[in-house]
Amino acid sequence: MSSISEVYLDTASSAPLHPAARETLLAALDRGYGDPRRLHAAGRDARLLLDNARAVVAECLGARPDEVGFTASGTEAVHRGLLGLTAATGRDGIVHGAVEHSSVLHAAAWRPSTAHASVPVDAAGRVDLAALAEAAGRPGVGAVALQAANQEVGTLQPVDEAELPADVPLLVDAAAAAGHVPLPRRWAALTASAHKWGGPAGVGVLAVRRGTRWTNPFPGDDGLDQLGGFPDVPGALAAAAALQAVLAEREEVAARRFALVDRIRAAAGALPDTEVVGDPVARLPHLVTFSCLYVGGDEIVAALARRGFGVASGSACTASTLEPSHVLAAMGALTHGNVRVSLGRDTTVEQVEAFCAALAEEVHRIRAEAGL
Template sequence: MTSEPEVYFDSASSTRLHPAARDTLLAALDRGYGDPRRLHGAGRDARLLLENARAVVAECLDVYPDEVSFTASGTEAVHRGLLGLAEASGRRGVVHGAVEHSSVLHAAAWRPHPSTSSIPVDRHGLVDLEALARAAMAPEVGVIALQAANQEVGTRQPVDAVDRPAGVPLLMDAAAAVGHGPLPRHWDVLTASAHKWGGPAGVGVLAVRRGTRWSTPFPGEDTPESPGFPDVPAALAAAAALQAVLAEAEELGRRQFAWIDEIRATAGALPDVEVVGHPTDRLPHLATFSALYVGGDEVVAELARRGFAVASGSACTASSLEPSHVLAAMGALTHGNVRISLSRDTTDDHVRALCAALGDVVLGIRRRAGL
């Protein structure tokens, strides 16, 4: 094992806490302990902090503050958002892209319905818009779910180009895309997760546009907000991180896009390696490739020994041994998959060192296996 500090290339899973979030969190711990529903001083303080967090997130997402709710995770935001739309309409059918996050797939399958359908994607992971429009015409379809960008391969989806019937709302999972460039605008419900942009874990965002019919699908009050006691300091820290990340997103995105181009070219030059995801219409910080004759876990482990923390997209969740449903839907190689995602701390030297190691690692594993 290397004695050098680990270089983190797994920001698509979770990021380090942004300095703005850390400072805000520590400051808010002394004031945000009260129940914001109470009328005493501590409650009023907590309510003020929570409303400040809501206002900042709303400004960052270009929505109204009363459209923003906080949940306990991005997954809960998806579940509450999607199932709440179906609950309000009384129509249980869900039309979704085949490469959506597992939280969308699980919510859609929770109450099976004949009108629920998974829409195919092309080899880059782009959804078939014509097939999606046809499926959404079914009378029992109550929700369309289409992500802003894919969490495994980075491909951006054409959310604003979706042709949908009147009265069928669209939920956009923006967890992978927030903080990495402009978001699509033609959605009714947006979900996101703070730990993806440098906020603390345990904070999800559920934005429901005014005029959208939504009803709680779970026990509790009829509000998109998570039931129970809110984590006010964490919400405020998440808002501070989002504001800081967006301020640096354009410049950072340019650097990251060029670095990812370099990583994609390096991986693509190796024999029997397939680089997946759209080459240009993609997130700036994420690259994924699949290699024949090696296991993704082998590559991850060998890179870890050399001081690089990367991920394998060979499973749709960390606890699953099933091949990635994203790669399978794209018709891509599901074996030997590696995902590399850059952070705000990534440097040119980090990228150069990783590129220098990729060939040695992949070819070395094959050589040791006698290939």
Template structure:
């Protein structure tokens, strides 16, 4: 991927600065950029029309669906492109609620993304199940909460904020109770688990364009659209798909899946460096999330007596883009409901997530800067 400055897409090669917020916006994968530019000329028409340009767009959309299905190990007719990962979450979860013959209660973990919590609050009744200090859901408690009126169980594949992988494939739900999994944080980076009836993903997290979500609905799942109908071929979507972006998202997904063993191993080692150095070099810090069963590229830690907003600004001033606050409400820097549910420190927290081409130099530079930044912030408030 070309860069006029000669620097890598995540920062200068010497590691003195870096974009460490891939969980919010991974840099566009080179495969996505190439396909997007090529598809803009052919994929602009409405794929539901009958003229030649529309047929071209329909062919590209079908190719995107087939490539996505191949990368994820699902059927092409189980794939729908939506306007975002949030949209995919809402449609997937609420569609299962609408199709349920049991009831409108959703049993979910306390550490679900706000997209799940908002969907439940809008169109269902929720029962929240707690987790341990690593962020792993209480599986027995979740299964024990399945009463006759429970229509759906919702459990994320991996946590957006602390990276802990959840036991989705280990759950044995009663017959007739479908499982919805929010796979936005993990899709492409980890294989999809077994056992779900509907799943959601978000292209910008794996290096595809922003504004593309992926909704997966298993063949035979009882799913009904929870929103007003649209005269489209695919009842799970509404409106006019962004065909070039969908094709670029599929190309990035295929590339990420093809290279993930190498990238995941490298990221896992780099995150281990962060976990080790932060715990050893920053006083009064808590590194959270499962140290082993986790997303390979993400780590969160909390610093006592430090304001998260100040930490974001100071690290940005040193050239490091990071996230703070809840992974789903960081624009407000509200205390994290995920960290609260885990029973760990909720303020002064930083979520670091590595871009595809992250280097040891970038990670070491971040760890070199962090102790001084934390010390200076504490000094300002007399600590």
């Protein structure tokens, strides 16, 4: 069980609730309980709140309010978005980068197709744009999925540089990037998850551009208004408030966290037989991943937890199993002894310095006890 004094350095998995989200959520709980499809006063009030949330999120994403819908998670948003694009085009093939989130991989596996293609990445985790364009042009491809930034190593993808066939829509998974860096401008569908930017858990976002062929791939009505049943109106409004707040402070917070991550990258890189992965510059400001040879990732995580630091290891999609990361494997990076550190908006210099010292001590200790 985590200590309440733990320095939480796993915000890429789920960020603490932003103060703006907490304040909005508590206020909305008393107003947003009604069914927004009803015409009575409570229903109309809930509809007003839901429409306001869609308008705010749309503005933050560079979309129109009628292009935005809320889901129960970012994973659901990816599944609905990606499978909805292929259902509308009538072509089941999905092309994606080899380092995409598991939600993309699972969507592709759910509807097997000979036209599926996983596109390789370089050592930094950046997709091969020429290979992406070639795969997207093959017969039977109905959609391309490309993340804005990688959830495990932080590398930004060159989404706006991708050259794709005009009839093959692009879904951008912005879960790791939204609220942290400017988003790509070019997309037919975009997905995100509120708990990654300080909104409440259980609120995903699916945006589909007007004019894009998309249909609901699951039972239910088409349209983005109320995906998946009864909407979480207070959650949606709190998610919108948090996104608006983090964008207002993004430049200042990002600059501070970028410098702190540089400090961690340097400290980890100074350890013997340790590999720091991901692009050192074109990356998310708050995230760094490294792998230590001769040390188990679970050992480091447990040791740092005892020292009061909460970090992650293994695949960011399946960390509960501590399976080797498919992202690191695709990059040709060391998958053993993997640690991912992601800073909060309030992480301090003192906390980072203490973490760096604890990391060095624990890695040396574990290796010494193993006779290395």
